Amino acid sequence: MKLLIVEDEPNLLSVIKRGFSENNHDVSAAMDGTTALMMLENHHFDAVILDLMLPDINGLEICRRLRLNGNFTPILMLTALASTENVVTGLQAGADDYLAKPFKFSELEARMMALLRRSGQEHKQPDIISIDDLEIDIKAKSVRRGDDLIQLTAKEFRLLHFLARNNEMIVSREQILDNVWDINFDMSTNVVDVYINYLRKKIDKPYDTKLIHTIKGLGYILKP
Numbered sequence: 001m002k003l004l005i006v007e008d009e010p011n012l013l014s015v016i017k018r019g020f021s022e023n024n025h026d027v028s029a030a031m032d033g034t035t036a037l038m039m040l041e042n043h044h045f046d047a048v049i050l051d052l053m054l055p056d057i058n059g060l061e062i063c064r065r066l067r068l069n070g071n072f073t074p075i076l077m078l079t080a081l082a083s084t085e086n087v088v089t090g091l092q093a094g095a096d097d098y099l100a101k102p103f104k105f106s107e108l109e110a111r112m113m114a115l116l117r118r119s120g121q122e123h124k125q126p127d128i129i130s131i132d133d134l135e136i137d138i139k140a141k142s143v144r145r146g147d148d149l150i151q152l153t154a155k156e157f158r159l160l161h162f163l164a165r166n167n168e169m170i171v172s173r174e175q176i177l178d179n180v181w182d183i184n185f186d187m188s189t190n191v192v193d194v195y196i197n198y199l200r201k202k203i204d205k206p207y208d209t210k211l212i213h214t215i216k217g218l219g220y221i222l223k224p
Helices: 010-022 033-042 059-068 084-093 105-119 154-165 173-180 191-204
Strands: 002-006 026-030 047-051 075-079 097-100 128-131 134-137 142-145 148-150 212-215 219-222
Touching (some): 002 010
Parallel strands (some): 002 047
Antiparallel strands (some): 128 134
C-alpha cells in the first residue's frame, strides 16, 4: 500500500509512519494541507490518513477539494473532535472513515485495510523480492546472495528493503531518511551514507556484480 499521512503533530506522525513502514507499506508524510494537496496532485496514493486540524488548510477543506477535482482516494480522517456532528460533517465532506484521538495503532491499521478492501485497492505485498542473485525474504527478515546467507542488522534490513521496493529507481537521501529513520531525524547527518557503506560491504564487496550504485547529486539506486 502506498500511503500518505497528513498530520502536524510530529510525535504522532512518527508513530503512525513507523507502524505502517514496519508492516512493509510505502509511506509518505505531509505536515500541512498545502503540501498534502501538492503531493496528491503529483503522485498516486492508495489511501490517505488525514488530520482534521492542520495549520493552514483543514482536513475538511482538503477532502472537499479532492472530491471536487475527481480524486476519490480513500481517506480516513483523524480528529480529537469525536462528536456525532463532527463525524457527520467529515463524512459529508468526502472522508470514507473517521477515527477519534487517542487511538491504538492496531485499530488504525485495521480500518485502513478495511477501506482498501471496500475500494478494491488492497493488494498483497510480495513476501520475497529478487534482484539479480539477491533474494530478500520480507517475512523471515532474511537476505541471501546466491547460496550465501547475509546477516544484516534491523536498520540495514529496512534500508535494503526500501531500496529493493524502489529497485531501478533513484531514491534521495531525504527519501531514505524519511522512510527508514524517524521523521524528525537530522537531515544534515551522513547516516545514510554510513549505512549504504555497511550494506555495500555485505551484499556487494564479495561479489562480481554490484547492486548498489551512487547517482551523484541525486541519491542511490539498487539494480544490477
